[in-house]
Amino acid sequence: MEKLDLMIDDKFIFGSVLVVSNQMDTLLGRELKEHDLTTKQWLLIIVVENSFEYDPSIKEVANAMGSSHQNVKQVALKLEKKGFLRLEKDKNDARVLRIKLTDRIDAFAKESQLKAENFTQKLFNNISKEEMATTRLLLEKMLFNLAEMEKEIK
Numbered sequence: 775m776e777k778l779d780l781m782i783d784d785k786f787i788f789g790s791v792l793v794v795s796n797q798m799d800t801l802l803g804r805e806l807k808e809h810d811l812t813t814k815q816w817l818l819i820i821v822v823e824n825s826f827e828y829d830p831s832i833k834e835v836a837n838a839m840g841s842s843h844q845n846v847k848q849v850a851l852k853l854e855k856k857g858f859l860r861l862e863k864d865k866n867d868a869r870v871l872r873i874k875l876t877d878r879i880d881a882f883a884k885e886s887q888l889k890a891e892n893f894t895q896k897l898f899n900n901i902s903k904e905e906m907a908t909t910r911l912l913l914e915k916m917l918f919n920l921a922e923m924e925k926e927i928k
Contacts, residue, residue, distance in 0.1 A: 787912075798897070805889055809882060810856060818849050819858060819882075822873055829872040831864065840920070847871070858882070 781789075802813050817839060822830060825838045836846040850873055853859045857878045864870035898906070 791916075802893070805886075805893060809886065811882075812849075814845075814849050815853050815856075815858075818846065818853065818873075819875065819879060822859070822875055823879070829862070829874045831870050831872055832861075833870075835873055840917075 799813050802816070806813060806816050818835060821835055821838050826834070830838075832846050832850060833843055835850075836843045839846060850859060850861055850871075854861055857876060859876055859879075860874045861871045862874055864872055901909075
């Protein structure tokens, strides 16, 4: 029996989430390199596209990504230089910067769609719908707990 088999579930899951995250970051980073994107830049684009029906503020995107305002702003500035988005001052509050995706996103999506589908299909190969649903519930609870922990720190 391997040492990992003897590890209690919470420690195994904690470590595995970190390892999976690192491996996904590495593999996805290789795929995105040809588009001159990092995984953090790609994640920001995905979050804005899929989490908002309007042009979100940097603060809103930072909250959705679980990141700091400063980190999201730095990533957004790099994406702005690459033409993927524009940072615009809010019409009602000039202190607020809004993230507006550009048409370059559509071209990138068309170019990378097949690769993204293949990556996802390989990642979730041999995982049933039931296992996916259970994992989703677990991750939602973990995200909730992390949000609660963040509140305690503030």
